[in-house]
Amino acid sequence: MASPAEITIQQLNRLIGTPAAPMIIDARIEADFDEDPRVIPSAIRHPHDSTETLLNQINDRSVVVYCQKGHKISQGMAALLRSYGVKAEFLQGGQMGWASNNSPLVEWTKIPLNANGHSLWVTRHRPKIDRIACPWLIRRFVDAKAQFLFVAPDEVMNVATKFNATPFDIEDVFWSHRDEFCTFDVMVKEFGLNIEALKELANVIRSADTNRHDLAPQAAGLLAFSVGMSRMFREDIVQLDKSMLLYDALFRWARDGMNESHDWPTSKG
Template identity: 35%
Template sequence: MDTALPSISRSELASRLGRPGAPLLLDVRRRERFAASGHLLAGARYCAPEEVAALAASQPPGEAIAYCVYGHNVSEDAVRTLRAAGWDARLLAGGFEGGEPGVDAAADVEAWRAVPLPRIRKRPDLGVAGEAASRWVTRARPKVERVACPWLIRRFIDARAEFHYVPAEQVFAQARVLEAVPYDVPDAPITHAWEKGSFDALLAAFELEDPALHALATIVRAADTDRMKLAPQAAGLLAISLGLSHLNAGDDHAMLEAAMPIYDALYAWCRDASGETHRWQAHQLVVTA
């Protein structure tokens, strides 16, 4: 790895994935290596090495993290190109695989591979292969899962995804017109299966193994199926969701935007704060001598 180039550690990247304001994560593996792989890092966008300059010029400069297979020449060249175009670009130490044994120092490879990063399985059948924005369609007037699923897709699967809300009887027809994936409706590829919900189905379909996401899935499932005993937080999520639906009646995309910070906060709680408690003790007994 070129130590003159700025890099990001795997632990720092892991702490930022799925958060609002996360950097643009660019998979710049050579085409043949990318095609041979069934996975990419969660939330990553594919950009062939020869297309990095065009991407850098196509939008205002921002923060970006580039990775190739092992974190060597390909991602280094991508970072140089991005930085020359004014981007705050860094390369991921160790790349997709966590270093190359026999090339990188053994201690570095061991350290990199000790910090696994969440990956998603490519699903071309669901419009998610890393190269183009996916499209999704479901019933209008979302409350819980039809908002929770877009949050999950935006934060961990495809930040560029498009979402459409249509009358229930038009979902499959509009899916064909829009070339979109129907979800959270019966017989859709992503929907409820027995006691599990559509959020659970997305986690399974993309092989996302983040413990905090699975904890959040339980809260979403409980709120969406009126099984509050599964998670005490579900009652609050349901109340907030119903309130947001009333505040944004007639504008489903406004409902989605208003709810995004709610799921950001719940995910942060599941990941980092579930052990915290509120310590104020009202009417505390005063003992006198």
């Protein structure tokens, strides 16, 4: 009989990348992690023997814990969290079950975590498309606590050095355009996010960001929304926060709604 505290791979897969996604905790021991240093998208690493230290980070979110196979470590950690009133589940099959299902996994070594346990990124101010889409991707699939700095173009590298931040979407850095691909494409590939909806979304973003609207008819609409959002908000961080919903909607369209159309119904008999 399935445990009432168990979540299936399929159920968790449907939540990842959406605002309803739980906080995901990789509780594998170091030896198991070293065998496969990839994590489920947006997961944090946390040892099972210091579970209580997580409580001030959860902030009323639901939690999914996983270990190597979904047995004693994840079930015990989830049970301990529930004893503190947290809505916590463990992943059926653990990391091995997730991987064998060909579900997406993020290369842990690619995530530029700092001493505070989250990533800090810097790019040019007044973002439009790529510089909003990339932070959305990072927060939804890589690091939910990621921070973003928007500064003058000629100060990006200086700020990166002084604040130990990772530069993106500028020339001559790792996280940037490559050939015909934009920075969003690069992040999807480098993080190992083999998700069909993200590939579809990447096509739209690339089309809008590189002014090649022939690649995707939705690009003109994305450009219009992006320019409008940049005019509505003076503060770049506020613009990013408000734009998260736009990319959430585009992701759901790419995942579930691409075949839906709309016209004007008539009642002529």
